[in-house]
Amino acid sequence: MIIWAGTSNKDVGMIVEHYPRVIIPQRLQEIQQVPGRNDAIVLPTGAFQNYEQQYQVFLDAKYIGGLEQAMPKVIDWLLGNEGYHRLEDSYFPDVYRMAYYSGGSEFVSMFNEYGEGTLSFNCAPEKYYKFGEREIILEKNQVLRNPSAFAALPLIYITGNSALSGTLSFNGNIVTITEVPASATIDVKAHRIYNGAVSYSNKLSGSYDDLKLGKETEITWSGGIRTVKLIPRWWTI
Numbered sequence: 001m002i003i004w005a006g007t008s009n010k011d012v013g014m015i016v017e018h019y020p021r022v023i024i025p026q027r028l029q030e031i032q033q034v035p036g037r038n039d040a041i042v043l044p045t046g047a048f049q050n051y052e053q054q055y056q057v058f059l060d061a062k063y064i065g066g067l068e069q070a071m072p073k074v075i076d077w078l079l080g081n082e083g084y085h086r087l088e089d090s091y092f093p094d095v096y097r098m099a100y101y102s103g104g105s106e107f108v109s110m111f112n113e114y115g116e117g118t119l120s121f122n123c124a125p126e127k128y129y130k131f132g133e134r135e136i137i138l139e140k141n142q143v144l145r146n147p148s149a150f151a152a153l154p155l156i157y158i159t160g161n162s163a164l165s166g167t168l169s170f171n172g173n174i175v176t177i178t179e180v181p182a183s184a185t186i187d188v189k190a191h192r193i194y195n196g197a198v199s200y201s202n203k204l205s206g207s208y209d210d211l212k213l214g215k216e217t218e219i220t221w222s223g224g225i226r227t228v229k230l231i232p233r234w235w236t237i
Contacts, residue, residue: 002055004099004121005077005085009057012073017056017116019091025051025125025237048125048237053087053099059107059115067107067115078119079103087121095127095236125237126150132234137227140220144213148236152213153189155231158221166223173210177225178203188212189233 002009002016009016030043061070078101087099099121107117129147135157136144146152160166163179168186177184180203181195191208193200213232221228 001090002119003086003088004101005081007077009055012077013060013070014074015058015060016089017058020053020055020089023051023053025049050122050124052120053097053123054118054120055089057117057119059117061113061115067109067112070115071107078105084124087123092127094131095129097123097127099123126235127237129234129236132232135229135231137229138219141218143216143218144232146213146215146217146232147234149215150235150237152232152234154211154213154233156186156188156211157183157229158186158225158227159183160224160226164224166221166225168211168225168228169220169222170211170217171214172218173206175204175206175208175210178205186211 025048028045028047028049030045032041032043034041059067059070059074061067081101084098084100086096088096101119101121105117105119107115109115132152156168158164158166158168158177160182162182164182164184165178165180166176168175168177177193180193180200184193184195184200186193186204186208188208188211191201193204213234219228
């Protein structure tokens with residue numbers, strides 16, 4: 001079973017016929033060949049490419065008036081949702097991906113009662129662990145251990161006094177926050193600090209990259225910051 005944009009293949013009368021291919025995303029890196037040197041120079045970027053995840057599907061329309069009655073529901077699902085949405089499947093139940101659907105699928109009609117085709121989703125390279133969505137209430141000097149080899153970009157919640165000012169330290173890397181409301185959210189992936197719809201990005205000094213969660217990360221804070229919680233967003237490839 002697959003679930004994309006909150007709707008499963010079963011909701012539109014589809015069956016996934018085969019276990020999908022397991023794809024390892026490709027690294028984004030620059031390769032330089034130097035004359036007179038045997039080996040190429042590899043310049044990593046630290047990023048990975050999107051990839052296509054395909055599912056072979058079977059559409060049973062025999063009892064609902066044929067394919068012409070079944071396809072509008074399928075089309076509404078696939079093309080009525082623009083951009084990235086959460087993609088889950090029963091083959092890798094512990095993770096989810098972010099994916100978009102561009103279209104272009106073809107269904108082979110069998111007597112206008114059944115259809116066979118391939119759904120192809122363009123996936124961002126990360127597979128996010130579902131347990132990485134759980135909120136962690138931190139204690140000062142707490143050490144978080146990453147279950148993956150890839151640095152996570154957490155969502156951090158801080159609270160304190162009004163006109164909150166203080167510092168966050170991740171493995172000794174210090175980020176300073178100056179005069180934000182009594183509660184604020186730091187989205188390390190989006191490089192943004194905000195309260196509701198109001199952005200306070202000019203109130204943060206330091207690098208968002210210093211707030212990544214590596215293999216082991218000791219977290220502490222000072223000043224007007226009273227509590228720190230985070231959603232780690234652990235991921236793998």
